[in-house]
Amino acid sequence: MSTPSAPSAPSAPLDDPLARERSHLTRSRAALRAMREDAESLDIRDVAANWVNAQVLARQIDERIKALADLSDTPLFFGRLDYLHAPGADQAEGAEGERPRPEAAYQTLHIGRRHVHDVEGDPMVIDWRAPVSQPFYRASKKDPMDIALRRRFGYTGGDLTAYEDEHLSDPAEAAATSKLLQQEIERPRVGPMRDIVATIQPEQDEIVRSGLGGTVCVQGGPGTGKTAVGLHRVAYLLYAHRERLARTGTLVIGPNKSFLHYIEQVLPALGELTVRQATVDDLVGGRVEVRGTDEADAATLKGDARLAEVLRRAVYAHVTMPTEPVVVVRGSRRWRVPAYELEGAVRELLERGIRYGAAREALPQRVAHAVLVQMERAGEAPDDRVQDAVARNSAVKAAVKEIWPAVDPAKLVLRLLTDADFLAEHAEGILTGEEQKTILWAKPVRSVRSAKWSPADAVLIDEAADLVERTPSLGHVVLDEAQDLSPMQYRAVGRRCTTGSATVLGDLAQGTTPWATRSWDEALTHLGKADGVVEELTAGFRVPTDVITYASRLLPHIAPGLTPVASVRENPGFFDLRPITDTAEVVAACEELLRNEGSTGLIAADARIPALAEALTAAGIAHLAPGEETTARTRLTLVPASLAKGLEYDYVVLDEPQAVVDGEPDERTGLRRLYVALTRAVSGLIVTHATALPPQLAK
Incomplete structure (x- = not known):
């Protein structure tokens, strides 16, 4: 496995693998731009037969144009597969019809977030979801899946700066941990959650x-x-x-x-x-x-x-069995549906277990059908229109309202x-x-x-x-x-x-x-x-070893049957238990962590949030609320413990663990809330406490 660095000069030799990959990236971006321009040039007047179709098509085209956006800081492709043999058509075809082509002795495919093809329709980048891309995630030395080489790419912003090769079909090459994979997992987090498609x-x-x-x-x-x-x-x-x-x-x-x-x-x-x-x-x-x-x-x-x-009982309790017949007058004739026959129709609908409203709509038709049977016996030949008219008859509607009310x-x-x-x-x-x-x-x-x-x-x-x-x-x-x-x-x-x-x-x-x-x-x-x-x-993959090991002390008390998470991070992370005497030291801990690259979260019991917000403001430290992480300029988020679940920050200051526990209606729920708060950090955690830590965190 190799990880060469990027040559900084634009005149890199053409036989340099990184230079060739950069060239492919440039050509792929040009191809994506052409695909977007083709979508933008479509004239719906040429294909839409009417206004409704035109509106639908316009919306579809607009979504297509947005999907083809080339985000400068998002890598267009993140990996490459060199197949030993060209994949079969059934494996190569994806939802958009990717058609891989042989290159030299290998079938070479670049794997990215979306499909990109050139003007001839040949693929420049294969969608990560296509069947042919699957070995990028699952191939191993034990099961190479016909892959000769798997290449991962490293980016700085949108610039391709490094690559790393695994020769999966070469028994002489030992399996090794991917450095680029580790770097991508540990890359600083600023702003909203990002995809993990490369990892x-x-x-x-x-x-x-x-x-x-x-x-x-x-x-x-x-x-x-x-x-x-x-x-x-x-x-x-x-x-x-x-x-x-x-x-x-x-x-x-x-x-x-x-x-x-x-x-x-x-x-x-x-x-x-x-x-x-x-x-x-x-x-x-x-x-x-x-x-x-x-x-x-x-x-x-x-x-x-x-x-x-x-609720089911209360809803269906509104149904009452009929005690009077329904008499339908049509012209000079009167048609009488006896109560026992109405009751049979009601019971049949109840036994079918259909929705209350659907049964209520069906009952008038049942009554109308009973009337039509009598009409046919009398020699008449009623059709569906007659049945619908009987179902709308005022006597039928009144009976249904009484028997099966809304x-x-x-x-x-x-x-x-x-x-x-x-x-x-x-x-x-x-x-x-x-x-x-x-x-x-x-x-x-x-x-x-x-x-x-x-x-x-x-x-x-x-x-x-x-x-x-x-x-x-x-x-x-x-x-x-x-x-x-x-x-x-x-x-x-x-x-x-x-x-x-x-x-x-x-x-x-x-x-x-x-x-x-x-x-x-x-x-x-x-x-x-x-x-x-x-x-x-x-x-x-997210929480450092030292942090998850400490937080897992709570598992026997909150979920004794669960397997503790085993961190696969090579970097053990930064972890510090810090006794304090006042809020100023919490602010100082935030300032310390903000010197690092990436995001910082200050997590505290909900009741502590106003005091901490006031302290941060007094110290001149800008901060956001959860969900507002949209700018790199403000990298500190003040997080109530009740909203911390699902969020992640490069560095976290956790204030007063016992206050987090005490903020919940019972101890077990409080310890679970604390477990959540302890596990939001990606690179480092400082736990500040003026009061004693919960005894469950003791060794």
Whole structure:
């Protein structure tokens, strides 16, 4: 394995491998520019038959132009494969029809973030998602996958400055750790999360390329790359199943807005611009305004899956069996449908288990059909138009309104939460009396609009709404930080992918809600994907060895069954436990870390944030809030511990670990919150404390 440095002079000899690679980069950028210009020159008037088609085509062209943007600081290709034999057409073809061509004795392919071809249609860069690119991530000395040479490239900004070769088919060359791979993993982080397309590891690649039809759950400790794996799986599925997912849609669900801001540039950097991002609260909050909060015990109970049955009972309790016949008058004739026949139709609809609203719409047709049967027996020949007219008859509509009335989901949930008798009727045998008191509102509420709905209430309304009318399903959903969801929240997400699949990402050790997931099998059951496959990532690429080793002291107390993350970083990282006496020393620690290249996060218990913000401002140190990391000029982010999950910084100052623990409703949740805060650093961590450290961190 070799890693030559870049010659600085532009007159590098043509037989210099780096000079040839730089030349290929220049030509590839020119080819990408030509592809973009071709897209920009398209005239939709030549191909669009009407205004609607023109608008659709214009949007598609605009997305194509954006996807072909050449970002100066983003490498166009990051690797190269030299095949011993030319790959077969089935392996070489990708979604955009890459057609590799022989070069000398090898089949040489440059691997990058998107496909680039020259004017003749021959590939200059192969999309990393194409089957022919797979050996870049999975080939090894043990299984070279017909690869003679794998080359990795090193960049400074957008300039190609180094390369590194592995001769996989040469038994004389010993396997070695990739220095460029380590450098890329440890490269300073400033701004939003970036893609890991150049550093995907074999175990990660297996998950990324798993099929669309199956649901995958990824258990991964801090720094194992589970979030990146989920996002790259979306990019891969959009490549491999673009037409299908264009029809059905994709969605990435994160824990909060700050997290979504942090990850929002990853997919666009990979050329994917159409994936929607949302929180669970976004999904379920459209029917009511969420303005309230619940106590922990009430929120936990409202998130219990047993509430689904309470809601089902309450919805279908509105159906009453008919006691009077329906008489339909048409002209001079009167047609009578007896009560027993109406009851049969109602019971048949109930037994079918279809949605409440769909059954309510079907009932008038059932009544109309009974009338048409009588008409035919009387010698008439009614058609479908007659049946529709009978279904709209005022007598039929009045009967349906009485038998199967409309249900407003928000009003139903409001009644359950405010009417003790109504709740007791439908929670009998499901919730105890004490549990019913826990979720009942203390004060009466006049209307849905005036109610102070909580996030957990909104999930209940979403469940009720799905009982009335089916929630549309997407083709694929990625659910990140899933360990913090309640069973009812899982059900809400599952409704969005009933006919699709999901990628579930999380870490049981980082569950920081009172209702945090106890097992992935249980979570997948609530999601409606009990057949999902659970994969575990244990190799840590982000958190330094010394930091993850210290944080793992908490695992026996918060998740005793989990395998500790094993850092694969050669650099052990910077780690310091620092006793202090006042806030000024916390500010000094931040100033110390800001002398390094990259980002710095100051993480503290939520209650400590105002005092720390004031101290930083007094010291003249600019700082951001989570989700605002968009500029390299301000490299310090002040992070409440409650928002630290999923974020990462080159250096972290963690203030007062015991305060982080004490800020949660119970010790176990607090220790999990502390575990999250301890594992946000990529290069170094300073723990400052004026009070004693939690005893669980003692050796």
